Amino acid sequence: MKQELQEKIFTRFPWTRPDESDTKSPYTLFQLECGDGWFQLLWDLFTEIESLYRSRDTEIQLTIGQVKQKFGSLTVYIHDALPEAYEIVNRYQTLSETICESCAIESSIQQRHYYFSTLCDPCYEKRLQARAIPRRIE
Numbered sequence: 004m005k006q007e008l009q010e011k012i013f014t015r016f017p018w019t020r021p022d023e024s025d026t027k028s029p030y031t032l033f034q035l036e037c038g039d040g041w042f043q044l045l046w047d048l049f050t051e052i053e054s055l056y057r058s059r060d061t062e063i064q065l066t067i068g069q070v071k072q073k074f075g076s077l078t079v080y081i082h083d084a085l086p087e088a089y090e091i092v093n094r095y096q097t098l099s100e101t102i103c104e105s106c107a108i109e110s111s112i113q114q115r116h117y118y119f120s121t122l123c124d125p126c127y128e129k130r131l132q133a134r135a136i137p138r139r140i141e
Contacts, residue, residue, distance in 0.1 A: 004038065004039055004042060005039055012045060016049040016053065018065075019049055021067075028069075029069045029071075030070065034070070035070045036069070037070065037077060038072070038103075038104035038105040039105065039106075039107075040105045040106045040107035041099060041104055044077055045070070048079065052084075055088060055091065056085070056088075065081050065083055065084035066082040067079070072120070074112075075100060075119035076097075077095060077098075077104075079092045103122055103126055104122055104126075105123075106126050110123045113127075115127065
């Protein structure tokens with residue numbers, strides 16, 4: 004995810020900001036390892052988690068271990084959270100399987116070249132072109 008979008012999330016939800024002192028944590032090292040298309044999903048996920056804790060009149064004390072795309076789904080590892088927070092995370096993981104990770108339009112998980120991703124066809128083609136190695140002209 005672009006740095007500017009990550010910063011919006013960390014500013015609005017300060018409890019999601021990685022702990023810079025934990026230099027070996029995947030979350031500190033890589034932060035939000037997913038495409039910009041899932042920005043709104045993360046925003047809504049964190050909003051719901053905040054609402055859950057607010058409804059319990061409890062301070063948010065969960066720990067985020069990692070946020071990434073795994074097997075085509077948004078995967079958010081949290082620790083020491085209320086049981087309902089895990090349910091919220093699971094719901095958003097399922098929802099992510101219907102949204103293009105890159106542009107946020109409707110999509111589905113697909114296995115392409117031994118790799119699972121949730122990308123619409125145009126975004127998948129862009130990703131292929133970006134990774135293409137220029138051919139040497141002789």
